Amino acid sequence: MGTNWAWFHRFGSPPHVYRLAGLLTPWFAWPAALSILAALYGGLVLAPPDYQQGEGFRILYVHAPSAWLSVMIYAVMATAAGIGLIWRMKVAHAAAASCAGIGAWFTVVSLVTGMLWGKPMWGTYWVWDPRLTAQLVLLFLYLGYIGLRSGIDDVGRADRASAVLALVGVVNIPIIRYSVEWWNSIHQAPSVMKMEKPSMPMEMLVPLLLMFLGFTLYFAAVMLVRLRAEILRRERSASWIREALR
Amino acid sequence: MSEFFAMGGYAAFLWPSYLITFVAIIANIVSARRAHAAARSEALRRLDRDSSEAQS
Numbered sequence: 001m002g003t004n005w006a007w008f009h010r011f012g013s014p015p016h017v018y019r020l021a022g023l024l025t026p027w028f029a030w031p032a033a034l035s036i037l038a039a040l041y042g043g044l045v046l047a048p049p050d051y052q053q054g055e056g057f058r059i060l061y062v063h064a065p066s067a068w069l070s071v072m073i074y075a076v077m078a079t080a081a082g083i084g085l086i087w088r089m090k091v092a093h094a095a096a097a098s099c100a101g102i103g104a105w106f107t108v109v110s111l112v113t114g115m116l117w118g119k120p121m122w123g124t125y126w127v128w129d130p131r132l133t134a135q136l137v138l139l140f141l142y143l144g145y146i147g148l149r150s151g152i153d154d155v156g157r158a159d160r161a162s163a164v165l166a167l168v169g170v171v172n173i174p175i176i177r178y179s180v181e182w183w184n185s186i187h188q189a190p191s192v193m194k195m196e197k198p199s200m201p202m203e204m205l206v207p208l209l210l211m212f213l214g215f216t217l218y219f220a221a222v223m224l225v226r227l228r229a230e231i232l233r234r235e236r237s238a239s240w241i242r243e244a245l246r
Numbered sequence: 247m248s249e250f251f252a253m254g255g256y257a258a259f260l261w262p263s264y265l266i267t268f269v270a271i272i273a274n275i276v277s278a279r280r281a282h283a284a285a286r287s288e289a290l291r292r293l294d295r296d297s298s299e300a301q302s
Contacts (some may be wrong), residue, residue: 049254062263103292105273105274112266116260138288222275225278229281241293
């Protein structure tokens with residue numbers, strides 16, 4: 001066993017991950033809180049109204065970061081599930097399981113804020129548009145994953161079955177991402193996440209980027225707390241727990 | 247101030263958007279912390295039970 005693999009085995013070790021997650025959580029949580037508060041002030045107060053959408057465009061500051069989280073969390077979940085399947089790593093399965101609930105929540109937030117933005121701008125809460133439909137499929141993938149896990153009592157079997165579902169669902173991710181380019185979508189094309197210069201003045205863009213940063217750090221913090229719970233639930237008879245909890 | 251809350255006529259769409267996002271952020275923090283606290287006390291209970299069984 002070469003020393004190159006030492007880090008890998010440490011990341012497979014529940015006591016190590018439990019302790020590390022506990023140490024890291026505040027380092028994600030506080031910067032997340034600060035970024036989100038600063039972004040709120042920037043987005044609601046400092047940013048000028050949009051020349052087409054007036055003050056209504058400010059829904060962007062909660063809609064786009066939620067949509068980003070919903071997709072990013074799915075990618076993290078599927079990656080962790082894949083690692084769990086290939087290397088039979090229990091901690092990776094625990095990490096995948098800790099993602100699902102958070103991802104489902106922010107998928108709902110992206111859908112609801114999208115509807116509330118669609119009504120004044122498009123004149124309707126919902127259309128069966130490719131982007132919107134793919135995002136609804138994402139919600140069903142999360143709910144299917146959660147339902148499948150809770151339907152199987154044996155943790156090992158639940159891990160493997162839900163990991164397969166998570167990996168199959170990955171096909172939906174590029175569909176969400178490129179739906180506005182492949183099909184004639186009512187949904188506007190991204191104005192930040194594109195190769196050319198973002199089509200937005202700095203006073204609008206900086207709060208948005210801060211919000212993306214804050215949401216991502218927030219997810220890391222919440223996910224690490226969930227991961228610790230998940231590890232304890234799986235390893236509760238192990239002797240390291242006595243040391244870690246007292 | 248009331249002009250700020252009116253949001254140029256978009257208040258009925260904008261504030262509910264911010265509200266549901268806020269609710270999601272808080273709910274996820276609360277439920278993650280509860281899950282950890284529950285798993286922790288369950289693990290401690292189990293350790294106590296195992297050690298008292300070992301003594302008898």
